[in-house]
Amino acid sequence: MLFAVGHSNDPDSQTAISEVLAQIHTTLAGTSPKGGVLFAAIDFDHALILHRVIKAFPDINLIGGTTDGEMSSVLGFEQDSLTLMVFCSDEVTITAGMGRGLSKDVTAASHSAVQQAKANHKEDIQFCISLPESLTTSGALILDSLKQALGARVPIFGGLTADQWRSEQTYQFFQTEVCSDAVPILLFSGPILFSHGIASGWQPIGKPGRVTKAESNVVYEIDDQPALAFYQRYLGDLPPSSEYPLALFDADSNRYYMRAPIEIHDATIGSIIFFGDVPVQSMVQITETTHDNILAASRQSTQQALENYPGQAPAAALFFSCASRRQILGSRTGEEYEQAQHCLTQPLPSCGFYTNGEIAPLQQHGTTYFHNETFITLLLGAE
Amino acid sequence: MSSDVIDPQVEVQQLERENRILKKKLERSNANCLNLEETAQKKESLLRQVIHELGESKESEALLEKQSCELEQALKDLKRTQTQLVQAEKMSSLGQLVAGIAHEINNPVNFIHGNLNHVQDYAQNLLDFVQLYQSHYPNPTPEIQIEAEEIDLEFIQTDLPKILDSMKMGTDRIRQIVLSLRNFSRMDEAEFKTVDIHEGIDSTLLILQHRLKDKPESPSIQVIRNYGDLPLVACYPGQLNQAFMNILANAIDALEEVNTKRTYEEIRENPSQITIETSLVDSTSVKISISDNGIGMPESVQQRIFDPFFTTKAVGKGTGMGMSISHQIITEKHGGRLDCFSTPGKRTEFMIQIPVHH
Numbered sequence: 109m110l111f112a113v114g115h116s117n118d119p120d121s122q123t124a125i126s127e128v129l130a131q132i133h134t135t136l137a138g139t140s141p142k143g144g145v146l147f148a149a150i151d152f153d154h155a156l157i158l159h160r161v162i163k164a165f166p167d168i169n170l171i172g173g174t175t176d177g178e179m180s181s182v183l184g185f186e187q188d189s190l191t192l193m194v195f196c197s198d199e200v201t202i203t204a205g206m207g208r209g210l211s212k213d214v215t216a217a218s219h220s221a222v223q224q225a226k227a228n229h230k231e232d233i234q235f236c237i238s239l240p241e242s243l244t245t246s247g248a249l250i251l252d253s254l255k256q257a258l259g260a261r262v263p264i265f266g267g268l269t270a271d272q273w274r275s276e277q278t279y280q281f282f283q284t285e286v287c288s289d290a291v292p293i294l295l296f297s298g299p300i301l302f303s304h305g306i307a308s309g310w311q312p313i314g315k316p317g318r319v320t321k322a323e324s325n326v327v328y329e330i331d332d333q334p335a336l337a338f339y340q341r342y343l344g345d346l347p348p349s350s351e352y353p354l355a356l357f358d359a360d361s362n363r364y365y366m367r368a369p370i371e372i373h374d375a376t377i378g379s380i381i382f383f384g385d386v387p388v389q390s391m392v393q394i395t396e397t398t399h400d401n402i403l404a405a406s407r408q409s410t411q412q413a414l415e416n417y418p419g420q421a422p423a424a425a426l427f428f429s430c431a432s433r434r435q436i437l438g439s440r441t442g443e444e445y446e447q448a449q450h451c452l453t454q455p456l457p458s459c460g461f462y463t464n465g466e467i468a469p470l471q472q473h474g475t476t477y478f479h480n481e482t483f484i485t486l487l488l489g490a491e
Numbered sequence: 492m493s494s495d496v497i498d499p500q501v502e503v504q505q506l507e508r509e510n511r512i513l514k515k516k517l518e519r520s521n522a523n524c525l526n527l528e529e530t531a532q533k534k535e536s537l538l539r540q541v542i543h544e545l546g547e548s549k550e551s552e553a554l555l556e557k558q559s560c561e562l563e564q565a566l567k568d569l570k571r572t573q574t575q576l577v578q579a580e581k582m583s584s585l586g587q588l589v590a591g592i593a594h595e596i597n598n599p600v601n602f603i604h605g606n607l608n609h610v611q612d613y614a615q616n617l618l619d620f621v622q623l624y625q626s627h628y629p630n631p632t633p634e635i636q637i638e639a640e641e642i643d644l645e646f647i648q649t650d651l652p653k654i655l656d657s658m659k660m661g662t663d664r665i666r667q668i669v670l671s672l673r674n675f676s677r678m679d680e681a682e683f684k685t686v687d688i689h690e691g692i693d694s695t696l697l698i699l700q701h702r703l704k705d706k707p708e709s710p711s712i713q714v715i716r717n718y719g720d721l722p723l724v725a726c727y728p729g730q731l732n733q734a735f736m737n738i739l740a741n742a743i744d745a746l747e748e749v750n751t752k753r754t755y756e757e758i759r760e761n762p763s764q765i766t767i768e769t770s771l772v773d774s775t776s777v778k779i780s781i782s783d784n785g786i787g788m789p790e791s792v793q794q795r796i797f798d799p800f801f802t803t804k805a806v807g808k809g810t811g812m813g814m815s816i817s818h819q820i821i822t823e824k825h826g827g828r829l830d831c832f833s834t835p836g837k838r839t840e841f842m843i844q845i846p847v848h849h
């Protein structure tokens with residue numbers, strides 16, 4: 109199996125895609141790619157770029173989306189850039205599907221994406237990569253219906269599309285199509301090997317509270333007070349934002365997972381919308397992190413993926429990292445990619461983006477979860 | 492005069508590409524800075540509240556004390572990283588821009604400057620030649636005589652060399668400014684180098700020239716340089732120049748502030764002055780003192796000038812970052828010290844001491 113990556117930081121769409129394609133052509137030396145993922149900053153002319161990719165690689169099954177930042181083995185971490193990874197193989201089957209109109213009917217959209225993509229597979233699906241919309245529908249809901257359509261046994265990896273922290277509009281790509289409110293997927297079957305790692309680096313701090321009123325991903329009250337008051341106690345007048353997620357504790361263990369706030373839902377009653385559902389009665393605590401904790405987690409994520417890799421050595425890596433991590437790391441964001449590279453014994457073609465929510469199972473081949481504030485490494489290779 | 496053979500089309504395309512990337516970077520830099528500031532503000536507020544809560548619940552005093560100490564430290568670190576983040580991003584974009592512009596101006600100026608020598612030679616030859624004619628044909632035909640009077644040949648003969656001389660002075664000055672800009676923005680700032688400190692100060696002054704000059708409302712600021720005999724100093728030249736710049740800009744601000752309350756005449760009788768003195772302290776370190784006879788500052792201000800974001804200036808004018816960054820550059824990056832002495836209404840002195848070898 110052959111992997112190739114291209115990456116350009118030229119803000120001009122025509123030049124950027126020309127550079128990316130030229131880099132990939134050099135690696136491929138004539139081989140025709142079967143599948144690809146494209147990560148593009150929000151300000152590009154996406155339709156133009158997609159047409160150029162399809163024209164260059166007529167056999168490709170392509171999905172992609174807009175980002176909060178991009179990274180690759182070509183340029184490392186960049187913003188306002190464009191990166192494409194393509195997959196070539198004669199034995200592995202790669203197909204793409206697209207579900208539209210998530211906010212109208214999340215189940216129908218997810219099922220139609222899966223149906224479209226599943227049609228051409230003769231063997232069991234090994235795994236799925238998805239890059240869904242982040243702003244119109246709860247990420248956890250999208251994931252639940254994808255799991256339903258695929259069967260819980262198929263692990264899903266990916267991230268929600270982003271728009272450079274503007275929360276205005278994000279886009280998803282499928283072949284030459286540019287959509288919003290959609291869910292594109294890639295399905296893989298055949299002799300492909302993979303493993304993944306996942307780590308975050310956030311720690312709870314301050315007083316715990318109990319969620320007393322909530323409805324799916326909107327939290328109304330904590331300790332019978334407006335949810336906003338819980339945040340304001342710590343953040344002052346500044347609005348809640350995803351670098352300060354809540355830790356949600358298990359009923360009777362000390363383990364927790366994170367839910368990041370998107371924005372204020374209703375300022376008059378003090379309700380907050382989260383990237384994912386928050387059950388009533390959950391014990392919650394605000395969390396914070398430091399640069400060093402974030403960077404240690406990135407390394408840990410790649411380490412974990414390597415330890416779990418089933419074959420000799422992986423041939424490529426995909427990374428999905430949370431936009432909040434970039435937000436806090438600031439000018440040190442480049443180090444995150446470097447940390448991940450540190451554990452690898454040889455440089456791999458790799459590619460990734462900063463997302464509005466990450467998707468991966470907690471354990472290898474376990475059921476898939478929706479995450480916030482997380483760094484996900486997905487290693488790929490052939491048998 | 493020869494010129495390098497580079498394909499101008501390719502060069503222009505390359506330049507346009509770099510320009511696009513730089514512009515995007517600058518656009519983003521501002522948005523990023525704002526976001527980072529807000530993130531850091533939230534963290535600060537969060538840590539404060541947690542410290543406060545720790546104080547409220549009196550479980551184990553010693554433990555609490557330790558924890559709140561740690562948190563206070565975290566808060567301090569945070570403020571510092573914030574300062575660094577914001578400034579690093581802004582400075583690197585600005586530095587790149589300045590270096591790029593300097594580079595672009597350099598080529599055409601050198602072209603003009605180089606060719607001026609030839610023009611000067613040719614002009615001199617022509618003038619000599621005319622003179623030769625005049626001495627051999629003292630009585631030219633009327634037609635030539637009329638033309639000579641019409642174009643004022645005599646004047647041209649004396650004025651042309653002068654004009655060429657002053658053009659040369661002009662290009663010399665541009666070259667000097669370009670050199671200072673490159674010197675100042677030194678893209679090699681990541682490198683530790685041994686340099687002549689005086690060169691750095693002079694470059695910085697040249698960049699600030701427009702603020703030192705004569706203005707309709709005030710005569711120029713006098714700069715008194717008492718340079719001692721200094722060895723070359725090992726430092727990050729770009730960063731050190733940035734510190735000089737911050738201190739000198741503050742001195743000019745302080746002088747301008749006093750001058751708003753004085754007439755042109757009053758200022759001329761008691762001129763605004765910036766004094767720069769350098770000397771070797773002992774064989775291991777150098778001292779650079781920069782003082783002004785400006786507004787000065789009270790004790791309460793002196794105590795806080797190195798705090799990030801502390802400013803007494805109007806919104807949009809002061810950022811409160813200059814001194815905190817200079818302090819950091821001098822103490823942390825160079826293992827030196829920066830002290831401030833000031834008498835309100837009279838004068839302010841900043842004293843930098845840095846080791847010769849780091």
Ligand SMILES: Nc1ncnc2c1ncn2[C@@H]1O[C@H](COP(=O)(O)OP(=O)(O)O)[C@@H](O)[C@H]1O
Nearest residue numbers: 741742745796802803809810811812813814839
């Ligand atoms: N030479 C000086 N004379 C008087 N006050 C000064 C001088 N230098 C610095 N200060 C004081 O220190 C403050 C902080 O300076 P600085 O960190 O450079 O920020 P800013 O110049 O943006 O206000 C200034 O606002 C001013 O009050």
Ligand SMILES: [Mg+2]
Nearest residue numbers: 737741813814
């Ligand atoms: Mg200043």
